[in-house]
Amino acid sequence: MTTTAIPEQFTQALAQLPLVAILRGLTPEEAPAIGQTLVDSGFALIEVPLNSPRPLDSIAALAAQHPGHLIGAGTVLSAAQVRDVQAAGGRIIISPHFDPDVVREAVRLGLTCVPGVATPSEAFAALNAGAHALKLFPAELITPTVLKAMRAVLPAATALLPVGGITPDNMAAYLSAGANGFGLGSALYKPGQSASSVRQTAQHFVQNLSALTKQ
Template structure:
């Protein structure tokens, strides 16, 4: 049986980019999800402040079993349980809340809490986080990620989120980013599935180009 963590590991190897579909409506969920899957994206989150997010998660989780589907902006243990009940296997938060992480761990879900400081990062790992979402990346710089990377355990997964574009991915990767969460530059309300697929391929091309070369 393929576990959420198996899916996550496989996705990290092939394309470690998380699609953040904030504002997605349930009627858009399958077309957009299928478009992403067709381009090779396997990590998809629907933030809980989207319209009827659990319906979108349920639809995609049922129709796209090879993808890791879940929720973003998860702020409580009760919401973790709601996402799990809808078939979601991924929990992403803008902050670190130990109750959220522990509940996700208890349910066998992949959990990526948001952190910005070393204190938050170590506390999240101690609670059992699968990896760390560096958020908001707009308030940091690749040098900050590099500094965190120097003190965190070697295998720690660090995914910058916020303001990530095809043009700045290389610098973050050179500093040690394990992957990225991509939001409005990938999907915004009103975009068609074809537009999302086009954006997805642009990010894939930028990622495939590799990290910046440091002199």
């Protein structure tokens, strides 16, 4: 199986806080305040899904504002979109599915790539294409029991990030099963939500994860 060197910035970001903020619906006008709130709360990984309003503008603003953090795009569906994200300053490509063209283009451009998978077959194919980590999506379908079974057969160093329906209350079971982190969607941010509200929710996630990892 192909092994691809994991970008150091991604490794460092996961070590800092293994939570990906998924800002679906974010507008460029909201991006500076929401981004600053998340960074202040400890987040190092932020994605703006490409089905958000003017997503490349938001990515460009966040990347310029926080050059030391890993900013990028979610819902990346084509190699052309990978190139668009890189041109905007994005450094991480996240997809809801596995498309070998997306993975290979991201790797070719030196971007971190985290495709979505739901089965062992997809997981191994994604890793063989060069994926740096795997998004287990939708996590509502991939229970902790399923994650544990996948963890038993995947390479031990593979970072597995459940996404979909993750809340502070269900992280413990996934961590026990072998999850390395999580993607946080509407439980963290909803379109139009104020920065102060996002800060409160973000801190709740961070505090809960910190308590779980110290047990």
